Amino acid sequence: MLRIIKRRARALLRPETSLHRGQILPEKNLRFGGVHFLDDEAFLSAGESDARRLMEWCGLTRESALLDIGCGTGRLPIGILSVLGLIRRYQGIDVNETAVDWCARHITPLHPSFRFLRINVQNERYNPSGKAVEENFRLPVPEHSFDLIHLYSVFSHMRSPDIQAYLREFARLITPKGSVFLTAFVEDNVSGEEENPADGGRQWKGALHCVRFSKTFFTAMISRAGLVIARESHGTETDGQSAFVLRKA
Secondary structure: OHHHHHHHHHHHHOOOEEEEOOEEEEOHHHOOOOHHHHOHHHHHHHHHHHHHHHHHHHOOOOOOEEEEEOOOOOHHHHHHHHHOOOOOEEEEEEOOHHHHHHHHHHOOOOOOOEEEEEOOEOEOOOEOOOEOOOOOOOOOOOOOOEEEEEEOOOHHHOOHHHHHHHHHHHHHHEEEEEEEEEEEEEEOOOOOEEEOOOOOOOOOOOOOOOEEEEHHHHHHHHHHOOEEEEEEEOOOOHHHOEEEEEEEO
């Protein structure tokens, strides 16, 4: 609570928002995902592109209920509002208290069906002091309550036991015809699971900067959760991640 009070006090001296093409955006220092998002048009157009892809690949409509894991400071919901407008239900979840607080103060008051929740789940990179993900892990939302679950560049910073727990939750949370859109580092002919791999021409630094899986290993995790890969786009996403659409087996 004290941290929130301090942030809001700083906000009186430093603006937290900017306006671009009629959409309220987080100020540049609050944006995640790379330095290119310091540009207002790049940030907004990326969110719009993600929204359009969910419409095309996963059937996102104004009647949809969507769970966005790793929502950050709202790039996807801002993109949805710009492209599609209000949807029936949007629930953003993140471990970052600052991000959730910004969204709750700048998006929800104008669009009440867009809600945001902070969860204190452990991640060595983004929330090392959080609560460890255990076998009975549950997200605080009802079962079969979402037509679509979205997570971009989330599994790229998680190890397989945590990913397996989340995949089981996705099978519980999506409707029978629901889908999951996610990105991850997945390649053929590599080790089953490797943190910060030395090959590939990039220098990954720090805990969980990049967690890469072999296609066989990743597919097996999905299958154990009762899900199947319905669509895949290899190497097309940030830093060479692949995009996947999952559905119930």
